[in-house]
Amino acid sequence: RDDEDALARVIRACEPDLVFVQEAPRFFRWRKHAARLAAKSDLVVLSGGATAAGPMLLCSLRATVERTEDVLLPLTPGLHRRGLATAVVRFGRARVGLVSCHLSLRKDERYAQAGMVLDRVAALGTPYTLVAGDLNERPDGPAFRRLATELRDGWEASPWGGAYTSTPADPHQRIDAILATPGVEFLGCGVPTDLDPADLRAATDHLPVLAAVRVPATP
Template identity: 30%
Template sequence: MTWNVWGRFGDRWLRRQRAIAETVRRQRPDFVALQETWRSTSEAQIRQLGFELGMTPVFAASRMPEDPDPDVRLGLGILSRFPLRSVEQHTLSTGTVALRTEIRLGTKSLHFITSCLDWEQDHREERLAQATSLAALVAELEARGDDVIVAGDLNTPPGGPELEPLLAVLGDCWQPQGYDGVTYSSHNPYLGTGEWLEDHRIDYILANEGLVPLGSRLAGLDEDHGRPPSDHYAVVADVPVA
């Protein structure tokens, strides 16, 4: 599962956070990648979710929109139902980071990675450089014989050239459906008007060739009293890994 959870933006962020936890609980994922998750000097959303859901949480600060509170940082988070063998933060081109966790499954390792590429419309070259760095990391891990899943907000519609480096080493787990998996939708009341990525699928779960998805779906559509808990919808994929 991957979800950009929109930090503490909006006037309903406490209520949204409760709805986020309940949405994840209903999906019962083994791994969750979060983007724009927040951490303050005294608490962190990822730790709270880990406690509520019985999952191991990890966090890495990354380049994100700034929270109005200077004591709050936004970044990347991963939740895992499996014990983590290792956790590492990788710096990609232009300073964006990827958060990698390693889980031992039988005789192989699974690397579950999340990142959030630059969101600005005029940062196409930066996104391409970041995706190229991330693809190089994936290729290095695959060369060991390990499995790799990348889940995150790539801020690029399907077919965008920024995706090409990643799709050269990983497959898209989204299975085409009638609504095409739009995750940044104009039907979402939290979306600003005229957003350049509006009505596109920009959140992805990508996996190496040996991992074949059984199904995919969106979540986080109306769990907050009929409203979505974030300005992005979540992506869930069922991918057997053992």
């Protein structure tokens, strides 16, 4: 239902090496739709999509891919299935784990899923990891706090641009975040303020969060 061309223009304007997507194509010919979005954005599909119940990772050709894994989280009857798109990549000598997530709308399930995200971060076995997604919760919520206790919240570490991600027409809450394990330096993190407002409204139902980070070289 979103404008794919507008979304691609927003992504290209940010010039990212990595994109953490939520609510990626999941149904008929979803791989074709995901590949088309990646191509329009001058990127490639790294992992996720329907096989991760929605989260997806895109990357530039600067990334050297070590491995990928899509993880389905436990299904609560009557609720939408959630999952994680994960990968381990290298940029030069910097080795970093990646987790794209979209947490539940229900408070208790969301809190449990935050713990599963942290478990997956530990299981990646990388010296540094980036986690990004729609947390469906403000920073004072228990799931957000659970993540921010062990990971650094990019906006809190180095705020840049805007804070609020929902909704594009009336930004009033921060429910999306980029977080990282200790050792990753945030140079800036927030909602870009210099993008086309019409594209932002048409692209998706959340505003994008952009972060510039410095990841140390792996010995």
